[in-house]
Amino acid sequence: MKKIQIIPSDLLKNSSIKISGSKSESNRVLILNSIYKNIKVRNLSKSDDTIVLKSALDNLNEKIDIHHAGTAMRFLTAYLSTIKGKKFTLTGSKRMKDRPIGILVKALKDLGFRINYLEKNGYPPLKIFGNKGQISNINLDSNVSSQFISALILIAPTFEKGLTIKLEGNIISKPYINLTLQVLKKIGIPYSFKKNIIKIKNVKKISQNDYLIESDWTSLSYFYSIVAVNKKINIKLNNFFTDSFQGDSILSKIFIDLGVETKFLNGSEILLSPIKKYKKPSYLSLNLIDTPDLAQTIAVTCMALRIPVKITGLQTLKIKETDRIVALNNELSKLGAKIKYDDSSIAIYPPKEIKKNINTDTYNDHRMALSLAPLGLIVPIIINDPNVITKSFPEYWNNLSQLGFNIKNLN
Secondary structure, three states: OOEEEEEOOOOOOEEEEOOOEOHHHHHHHHHHHHHHOOEEEEOOOOOHHHHHHHHHHHHOOOEEEOOOOHHHHHHHHHHHHOOOOOEEEEEOOOOHHHOOOHHHHHHHHHOOOEEEEOOOOOOOOEEEEOOOOOOOEEEEEOOOOHHHHHHHHHHHHHOOOOEEEEEEOOOOOHHHHHHHHHHHHHOOOOEEEEOOEEEEOOOOOOOOEEEEOOEOHHHHHHHHHHHHHHOOOEEEEEOOOOOOOOHHHHHHHHOOOOOEEEEEEOOOEEEEEEOOOOOOOOOEEEEOOOOHHHHHHHHHHHHHHOOOEEEEOOHHHHHOOOOHHHHHHHHHHHOOOEEEEOOOOEEEEOOOOOOOOEEEOOOOOHHHHHHHHHHHHOOOEEEEOHHHHHHOOOOHHHHHHHHOOEEEEOO
8 A cells, every 4th residue: 555544433332352461572482482492472563573573583684674664773783693603694674774783893893703894884784693692791871762771681691691781871761671671581581670780690491481472562652642542442352461661651651641540450451441521632742762762652643632732752763664643743743733842852732623634654654644644533534554554553544444444545
């Protein structure tokens, strides 16, 4: 599909949707299973990112192209470095070659690994010469991407003397670091995390693991948005836990202000419903430094509900699939919003009437397409390059059709 049009329609009052496993958790478990070989994984993510990573790990070809999969680039850079005696070329899409990886590469070099840049210093593609970690301590700048830290955590148990990571500066997206550590704990690898210092011991073997991956809270955010915008539908979903490791589970609290109630049923079932007698706030201010992937969902939901909002803590969004702050400014401005933004924040002042049948662009960014769709419950909207969603949520358009969305292919 080159473009789709979503036209306002009545949704089913009660619906059930299935979302596959968390992309973030799936990718971490895949790396650990490649190290230990005895983790039986259930509910693996169906996202392109996870499929690309699994294929790379299954085949370990001398040249690996991970396309747009940023997590795969970071995790593989670390993991491939530990495969002694092997050489790898790790590359990706044009956009991937513009996404910095210098902090992680420097850390790996400081730990005794050998990695060369093949084009531009600080960026993919990389030439990786596999070896074993020789040094057991590293200081790491923690105010850029938590994935650099998670990449080192995942290979830490392979170091003969374990690994101590001292995090310097303000930690960004800390819940993702905690997710990585909790995955280690779940498969039997102990750790400590005190005063910005992470310590992980060498673990040569783990017991056989039957690992159930929780469904993806970031993907769930789009259904929170749908319930908030529609104000009538109730959506039930499976495999979400009250004690979730995922930072984006904060959605259940954030969306109270946007009119959505969350109920946990039978331990792993979740029900999203409109709050009765909901009174919308006159203004919202949110700091998403721990959960930046929710920014687009919240921005679009506030736009739909006509709630002015300021979102801060977004400094990592400029190194995602696109500069997401700029992308939000461009697309919401087209739809009639007034926007103010800088490198780490965006303020959105919705219009009284959202413009109809606007062509919106997705910038090769799955989260732009995913987050814009609920606006189609209010006004007709055109979304260009809708297939970009396969990066994280390939079932999305089918799921929306199940709910009663009127989606037309404009090819």
